[in-house]
Amino acid sequence: MNLSSILIVDDCESDRYLIQRMLRRARLGVHIFEATNGEAALRFFTSRETHEDEDPERFPPTLVLLDINMPRLGGFDFLEAFQGLRQEHGYEAVVFVMLTSSAREEERQRALSYPCVKGFITKLPKSSEALLSLLRSAFQE
Amino acid sequence: MSGTLRANLSAAIIASVGGLQGWLFFQSAQQQAATLASEQYHAAAQVRHARILGVLEQRRQSLETLVAFYQASGHVSAHDFSLFSENLLSGGLRSVCWNTTTGAPESFSAGEQALCRHFDVLEPSQALSSDPPLIVLSAFTASGEEQAGFVSVIFSVSELFYDVGPVGFGEYLVANNSIQNSITAYAHPSEAGRDLQPVASLAALPPVDSYDLLRLGNMQLVYLTHPAETSPGQASALTIALMLSALGIVGALLVRNLVLTREVVRREVEHRTAELSQFAYRTSHDIRGPLASITGLCHAILEDLSDGELEEVEENVERIQRLAVRLDRLSGDILALTQADLGRPEAEPVDLRALIEGIHDQFEQTGALRGVRAEADVQVPARLMLSRARLSQILENLISNGVKYASPEVAEPWVRTRARLIDHRLVIEISDNGLGIPEGYLPRLFVMFERFHPDVAPGSGLGLPIVKKHVERLGGDIQVQSDQSGTTFTITLPNVTEEP
Numbered sequence: 172m173n174l175s176s177i178l179i180v181d182d183c184e185s186d187r188y189l190i191q192r193m194l195r196r197a198r199l200g201v202h203i204f205e206a207t208n209g210e211a212a213l214r215f216f217t218s219r220e221t222h223e224d225e226d227p228e229r230f231p232p233t234l235v236l237l238d239i240n241m242p243r244l245g246g247f248d249f250l251e252a253f254q255g256l257r258q259e260h261g262y263e264a265v266v267f268v269m270l271t272s273s274a275r276e277e278e279r280q281r282a283l284s285y286p287c288v289k290g291f292i293t294k295l296p297k298s299s300e301a302l303l304s305l306l307r308s309a310f311q312e
Numbered sequence: 313m314s315g316t317l318r319a320n321l322s323a324a325i326i327a328s329v330g331g332l333q334g335w336l337f338f339q340s341a342q343q344q345a346a347t348l349a350s351e352q353y354h355a356a357a358q359v360r361h362a363r364i365l366g367v368l369e370q371r372r373q374s375l376e377t378l379v380a381f382y383q384a385s386g387h388v389s390a391h392d393f394s395l396f397s398e399n400l401l402s403g404g405l406r407s408v409c410w411n412t413t414t415g416a417p418e419s420f421s422a423g424e425q426a427l428c429r430h431f432d433v434l435e436p437s438q439a440l441s442s443d444p445p446l447i448v449l450s451a452f453t454a455s456g457e458e459q460a461g462f463v464s465v466i467f468s469v470s471e472l473f474y475d476v477g478p479v480g481f482g483e484y485l486v487a488n489n490s491i492q493n494s495i496t497a498y499a500h501p502s503e504a505g506r507d508l509q510p511v512a513s514l515a516a517l518p519p520v521d522s523y524d525l526l527r528l529g530n531m532q533l534v535y536l537t538h539p540a541e542t543s544p545g546q547a548s549a550l551t552i553a554l555m556l557s558a559l560g561i562v563g564a565l566l567v568r569n570l571v572l573t574r575e576v577v578r579r580e581v582e583h584r585t586a587e588l589s590q591f592a593y594r595t596s597h598d599i600r601g602p603l604a605s606i607t608g609l610c611h612a613i614l615e616d617l618s619d620g621e622l623e624e625v626e627e628n629v630e631r632i633q634r635l636a637v638r639l640d641r642l643s644g645d646i647l648a649l650t651q652a653d654l655g656r657p658e659a660e661p662v663d664l665r666a667l668i669e670g671i672h673d674q675f676e677q678t679g680a681l682r683g684v685r686a687e688a689d690v691q692v693p694a695r696l697m698l699s700r701a702r703l704s705q706i707l708e709n710l711i712s713n714g715v716k717y718a719s720p721e722v723a724e725p726w727v728r729t730r731a732r733l734i735d736h737r738l739v740i741e742i743s744d745n746g747l748g749i750p751e752g753y754l755p756r757l758f759v760m761f762e763r764f765h766p767d768v769a770p771g772s773g774l775g776l777p778i779v780k781k782h783v784e785r786l787g788g789d790i791q792v793q794s795d796q797s798g799t800t801f802t803i804t805l806p807n808v809t810e811e812p
Contacts, residue, residue: 185605185631192612192624240597272601273593294601295608 193299209244652781714744743800
């Protein structure tokens with residue numbers, strides 16, 4: 172996996188910490204961005220100029236871990252809004268992996284119906300190895 | 313065999329026998345439409361309509377979408393269109409029938425199309441042969457006579473007539489005849505013979521831009537629509553009457569009414585089951601999330617201890633603590649919500665002023681006010697028949713909300729509780745000068761588990777649904793008004809004065 176950086180979008184601070192921890196232990200060696208909900212994530216993606224000044228190598232992130240249930244703007248609402256941004260800003264290569272506490276089949280199907288969504292994780296993976304293999308399979312397509 | 317299926321089979325049998333009766337019924341309806349009804353209907357209709365108009369005046373707003381008003385104990389509160397559809401769905405509505413003479417669904421307004429997205433859209437002929445539609449959707453400006461005939465016939469197959477044009481139908485029918493620019497009211501068909509009796513021409517009332525659909529059948533819905541669209545077509549009541557009279561509606565109705573009462577009960581059970589199922593899913597999700605996080609954090613702590621890396625251990629323990637507190641609060645709120653729903657409202661003589669002041673003191677002592685000034689303005693009799701437990705929960709929740717969402721930019725934040733007795737009803741207003749509720753969230757304010765200022769204050773999202781359950785069980789009504797300068801909740805409760 173060739174990653175520029177990773178963005179974690181989740182309203183629960185403990186979950187962001189746990190996923191970051193697993194990514195660190197997997198020694199991916201990339202910078203990890205955080206956003207607390209879909210609204211913040213949208214702002215992150217639309218402030219390209221700021222990012223290109225500060226860290227052009229890292230932006231946009233190659234991988235986004237996106238929680239579904241968040242206040243203000245949830246995962247699915249974010250994806251809807253993001254479809255519009257994809258072409259405009261050249262974000263077609265950004266890969267999304269959805270996170271959720273409940274694994275309802277219709278949520279899975281709905282998530283995978285978006286072309287940019289390549290994987291689906293039920294919170295929380297048991298170990299960093301488990302997370303890594305899930306992420307690898309997301310990039311295999 | 314389902315209730316509605318049995319109803320329809322019986323209806324079809326009787327209907328084919330009573331073909332001629334339908335035609336005669338139509339004729340008689342036409343004649344009766346021209347005569348005035350009993351004084352009883354007239355008086356009740358006028359009072360009711362005047363009151364609704366009064367409420368509408370206060371709430372006049374430009375409408376692009378339809379706003380449904382729920383009528384509870386004679387008062388109304390507003391919800392947005394999606395909630396309108398949701399409640400129709402949970403009330404058992406599955407199909408919507410449109411009047412073919414006025415245009416295809418493609419020509420419907422955005423609001424009508426939104427409504428149609430949730431339901432199967434049928435033509436009248438399809439509707440007659442399927443489960444009786446609960447709603448007939450139509451937009452037409454027929455003349456008064458044709459309206460009467462059309463309505464009498466439509467009433468015979470639907471429990472609810474919903475009109476997005478200038479015509480509205482209710483427990484009594486309210487029709488705006490745009491040609492005469494007046495309001496003509498018809499009485500609801502009686503149980504016995506579905507006779508249509510016009511109440512009166514309420515031409516004395518000023519023409520209104522919006523109407524209300526009062527209680528119809530077994531559904532209590534009041535809606536408001538803008539008569540901006542006037543359909544070019546005219547309802548061909550005659551055609552429909554011919555169609556339906558061939559089926560002999562009159563006899564079919566009687567049987568149908570009997571069987572459909574059972575339908576109502578079944579639908580109520582379905583609705584409650586759906587509500588429970590949604591509640592169970594959300595609860596389980598909201599509990600499992602934090603539990604999964606706690607499990608992950610414990611694993612991380614053990615890993616770090618085993619590696620001898622202690623830097624993050626303390627912080628992780630604190631994370632677990634915070635999650636545990638959240639879970640505890642959620643459990644308490646779930647219990648409160650169930651009790652709000654199932655408990656029996658037990659009224660006793662209560663001194664409301666003392667109750668409110670007691671809550672303020674309690675908040676003061678526990679530090680729950682957090683610098684917000686709590687004011688009381690209570691002018692009610694010293695003894696009111698109230699459920700102390702429910703009132704306490706309602707007040708505590710709303711006052712606590714006012715404190716939670718106080719604006720940090722305001723020098724003197726306050727939460728004010730005002731109580732008055734108006735028309736034998738207790739009206740309590742809890743207002744604040746805080747952040748206000750963002751407009752997009754207002755329609756979903758009382759939906760379980762929704763949180764609108766999660767960055768400001770944590771919560772289970774159950775506080776307001778608990779309040780709403782209590783208010784509903786007390787037979788009352790709750791409304792909210794909010795903008796950036798603050799929020800006001802207004803609760804109205806009936807039956808609070810003691811019997812002499």
